[in-house]
Amino acid sequence: MKKMLIGLFSFVLVSSVIANEKDGMPPKLNDRRAAEAFIESAEVVIIGFLEGEESLGYRELLEAAKRVDSVPVATSFEKEVWADYGIKSDTISLFRKADNHQENLVVAEAKKLETDGLVNFIIVNEVRYVTEYSQVTAVGIFNSEVKTHLLLFANRGSKEYTELKEKLVALAPEFTGKFLFVLIDGAVTSNSRSLGYFGLRPKDLPRVGIYDGDSDMKWLLPEGPVSTEHVREFCHSFLRGELKDVKQAGPEGKTEL
Incomplete structure (x- = not known):
């Protein structure tokens, strides 16, 4: 009940802030509660901490918000x-829940602040609970302080793709700060290298793997139905240190847990 009331309070607070703004303008966050509620309202949000509407970066932020409308801006x-x-000074900050990260773009330190640059800043750092892998999102994924990735290899268009993605979206919050959940589309030719790194081909999918960037080690969940319970236990096996003695995935052979 307490969580429900907090969630309702946040929703009402964010809604009232937005409603009080002029059409087409980002909401203004005038106190800590409003800022906290706004950050809590979506997986990824942007806040422009600026002196005022005349500040460098304000108009550029408004234009960028129109082009990346999937990310709320205030x-x-x-x-x-x-x-x-x-x-401490004019800054455009991106907040993301997947790894509890705040990415700051300090206006005074930007060599050239323009709309295209802000759009790129948002897209590159838009890491979500489940992030679809691409050359662009790879930057945010590998720059994250969370170096362990739970990977879902699946072919877009297959009957399992959407169902499995939804399972991961529901599961990922349990492992915030411990894993980044990444979806790799096996039907995309440019992803063949990622599949090959795990000894996989598109016909082998769907499969689930773990990549640990700190140790540069990787493992596959055994073949079979991919259930929420199996993926959760796979993650916990890594966190308990049980995978260190398990044969790694890849061309030399696939792991058997």
């Missing part, structure tokens, strides 16, 4: 709110 002109997030 502004805060209040220095007290800035302090809560370690902001």
